[in-house]
Amino acid sequence: MITIATEKDSSSLNKLINSAYRGESSKKGWTTEAYLLEGLRTTEQELKGIISSEKNTILKFIESNALIGCVLLIEKQEQLYLGMLTVSPDLQNSGIGKKLLQHAEVFSTERGLSKIVMTVISVRSELISWYKRNGYRDTGLRESFPADGIHISISEQPLEFIVMEKLL
Template sequence: MPAPMFRPAVPGDVDALVGLVTAAYRGQASTAGWTTEAHLLEGQRTDATMAAGAISDPAGEVVLAEIEGALVGCIHVQHHAGAAHFGLFAVDPTRQAGGTGSALLAQAEERARGWGCTTMDLEVVAQRTELIAWYERRGYLRTGATKPFPYGDERFGIPQRDDLHFVVLRRDL
């Protein structure tokens, strides 16, 4: 498989971005990859308003990965006061486990370093042990901090269990 090319997202990418994130995490299409959350959450993972907000974020950038013109991955990296955060991280489920996610994460870390950031963090649903392990293999450590899941806000999905919460992971850059 050819290596992905990277570029910043633009407003015209909103629909493709929403479709990619949905395919990677929710519904039947997500089960083709290993990042599915369909057993934990139903409904949407993001919507056009949230994607457009990430693209226009003045303190960040949405980076897209494309192979032969096809969108195969995305990540939103933000910075504030010397620290970086990322989210909206997705890879087409039919192309997972091929290095695109690692390459996208490296792109986000490179941008964060360019902004002068010394750490990068993220939140992961605590029940996603295989995903947490993937981040730990890349140097991210659990901080001990947790955040509540936004129950009742269907913009983030419809929980299928009542014990969801996020763990915070961080890496020194």
């Protein structure tokens, strides 16, 4: 079941997101960034702040009373920004991510937003290919990777974001 997350979900969302992106547990799945980045992907406090903003929505995927996936959606002018698409590392490749993408598209359309945009780390070729298979395209735009002391690169390659989009 996919529903909208509330502030009381912040702790479980934090555990899920960090388990899928960073650390040893993330290495069970194919979406890990553990070989590129150290530190946390997010914090419970950051998630509470995200959820409290009326322009932000986190959709959560619950199965058998367990949180197994989520996606952040941010309404920005005429488009929807999609981020933090997360599936539990043990359940990746089971169609959950695709279902969350489909719900994001319905969410966007219901709000009259005809485009979804996202950023993906440029060296994540397998993830970029997955988004392309799901109808997203590389816009050619690039954004700098943050050097903020939170996102700690351990990559020998320089990191940047590619901007992808899907017209609905």
